Amino acid sequence: MTLEGRDLLSLGDWTSDEVTLVIERAKIQKRMWMQSSNRPRPLADRAVAIIMLKPSMRTRVSFEVAVSQLGGTPIVLGADSAFSRNESVRDTVKVLERYCDCIVLRTFDQSHVEEVAQHASVPVINALTDDYHPCQVLADLLTIEEHFGVLKGLKLAYVGDGNNMANTLLLGGAQVGMDVTIACPPGFEPLKGALDRAQQIAAGTGSALEVERDPREAVAGADIVVTDTWASMGQEAEHDVRVAQFSGYRVDAALMALAKPGGIFMHCLPAHRGEEVTDEVIDSGQSVVYEEAGNRMRAQKALLSLIMG
Numbered sequence: 001m002t003l004e005g006r007d008l009l010s011l012g013d014w015t016s017d018e019v020t021l022v023i024e025r026a027k028i029q030k031r032m033w034m035q036s037s038n039r040p041r042p043l044a045d046r047a048v049a050i051i052m053l054k055p056s057m058r059t060r061v062s063f064e065v066a067v068s069q070l071g072g073t074p075i076v077l078g079a080d081s082a083f084s085r086n087e088s089v090r091d092t093v094k095v096l097e098r099y100c101d102c103i104v105l106r107t108f109d110q111s112h113v114e115e116v117a118q119h120a121s122v123p124v125i126n127a128l129t130d131d132y133h134p135c136q137v138l139a140d141l142l143t144i145e146e147h148f149g150v151l152k153g154l155k156l157a158y159v160g161d162g163n164n165m166a167n168t169l170l171l172g173g174a175q176v177g178m179d180v181t182i183a184c185p186p187g188f189e190p191l192k193g194a195l196d197r198a199q200q201i202a203a204g205t206g207s208a209l210e211v212e213r214d215p216r217e218a219v220a221g222a223d224i225v226v227t228d229t230w231a232s233m234g235q236e237a238e239h240d241v242r243v244a245q246f247s248g249y250r251v252d253a254a255l256m257a258l259a260k261p262g263g264i265f266m267h268c269l270p271a272h273r274g275e276e277v278t279d280e281v282i283d284s285g286q287s288v289v290y291e292e293a294g295n296r297m298r299a300q301k302a303l304l305s306l307i308m309g
Contacts, residue, residue, distance in 0.1 A: 003306040007117045007124045009110075010132045011171040012197040016205055019138070019175040023151075026142050026295070026302035033069075042305045043072030049100040050074055050127075051082045053107040054234075058269060059127050059135075062296040063104055070301055075100060093119040102308055108234065123307045130234070131191060133164045136268050137172040138299040143292045144224055147264055152177030152206075157222035157259070159183045159215045160249050160276055161242075165228045165268055167194035170209055174201040179208040183218035185245055215249050222259045226266045227251045227276045243275060252278045256286065264288050 001021060011019060033039055048067045052060055060076060067074040083092050089112070096103060097120050105113050106127035117124040126134055145151050156173055158166050162184045170190060173180035180198075182190055189195075189211055202209050212218045219225055230246045231239040256265060265277075265287045273279055282289060 004309040005123055006307050007120075008134055008303060008307070009113055009117055009124065009126045011134045011137060011168060011175060012194070012201070014175070016175045016177075016201070019141070019172065022138055022299065022302050022306060023142050023145060023176075025306055026138075026298045027146075029301055029305070030298045039069070040305065041071030043067060043070040043101075043308060046071075046101040046308060047073045047075055047099060048102045048104060048304070049077060049082075049096055050104045051077045051106065053079050053082070053105070053112075054128065056106060056128070058293060058296060059106050062293075063127065063300055066297045066301040066304060069297075070304060072101075072304075089115050090119045096120075097122045102304065125303065125307070129164065130232075131164055131167060131194070132171075133168050133268070134172075135296065135300055135303070136165065137168040138303065139295040140169070140226075140266060140268075140292060141172055141176060142295045142299050143266070143288055144264075146291075146295075147288060148223065153179075154223040155179045155181070155221060155260075156224040156226060157181050157183065157215075157218040158226045158228075159218060159251055159255070160227045160246060161230055161232070162188050162190035162211075163228060163232055165226070166190045169226065170194055170198035171201065174198040174205060174207045174209060177205040177207055181210045181212050181218040181222075183212045183215040183249065185213070185249065188245070215251075215255060216258055219255055219258045223263050224266060225251060225256060225259050225263060228268060229270070229272050230276050231272075246276070250276060250278065251281050253280045253284075256281050256284075259286075266292050269293055 050063050064074040102123045104125045104127050110129040110131040113126045166182050167190050230242045267289045
């Protein structure tokens with residue numbers, strides 16, 4: 001199996017074996033990096049454009065360090081230097097691909113990263129859109145497997161807004177045979193297209209997928225409990241209204257106690273402590289949020305190695 005030259009726009013575009021390949025490569029590279037001075041540098045003499053139209057400390061640093069550790073040159077571009085001065089997407093991409101061997105894009109609309117991939121002759125990686133966050137969920141799956149030793153058959157409960165994380169956890173969970181329940185208030189459900197695609201994948205992997213209103217029902221017996229901020233980037237004006245609408249969806253010690261003994265808590269960060277999660281949970285021994293954040297770089301190193309040959 002090879003992923004050379006492939007785009008990663010959504011985990012729904014890949015097969016279960018391809019998702020698993022990235023996770024397995026990440027585990028191997030992580031062991032090599034920690035245990036040996038003979039570290040792989042498959043990106044030597046290669047350049048990767050990292051375009052940040054949405055700012056993010058974790059995305060920028062994890063990709064920039066990943067590219068550097070693999071021997072490549074990261075070229076970080078912001079909104080003022082990429083897709084600027086009303087230049088068309090096609091013109092920007094056709095120039096950029098002559099300088100760089102891969103394009104990593106963190107942006108707003110999923111259609112934007114899809115348009116970039118349509119015009120690019122080099123691989124394109126979705127580093128987050130309003131609809132999907134595939135690199136984060138690859139890191140999450142790596143973290144879960146490191147903790148439990150398996151993925152298939154585990155139960156994951158996501159509590160909160162049916163946003164890009166909920167959409168991608170449905171897809172990623174289905175790809176590896178995990179059961180995924182999304183607990184959200186009415187009007188904040190995951191994308192229908194994401195749920196439909198996840199259910200298609202689940203038919204072949206045996207995953208059980210569900211959208212639930214009651215967070216207690218969702219978390220009961222879960223191996224993994226996940227949440228995310230209630231107001232994502234670009235929704236700041238809705239913050240106070242959303243806090244009221246998500247009342248009852250906070251992950252606190254009482255809710256976490258309904259998970260299985262040995263269950264873990266995850267959050268892609270940044271967290272709004274006291275809103276979607278309490279300090280008591282995020283700072284507890286069940287929380288793996290910092291390991292999860294560290295695995296962003298590990299999963300992205302594996303992804304870059306595979307798609308760039």
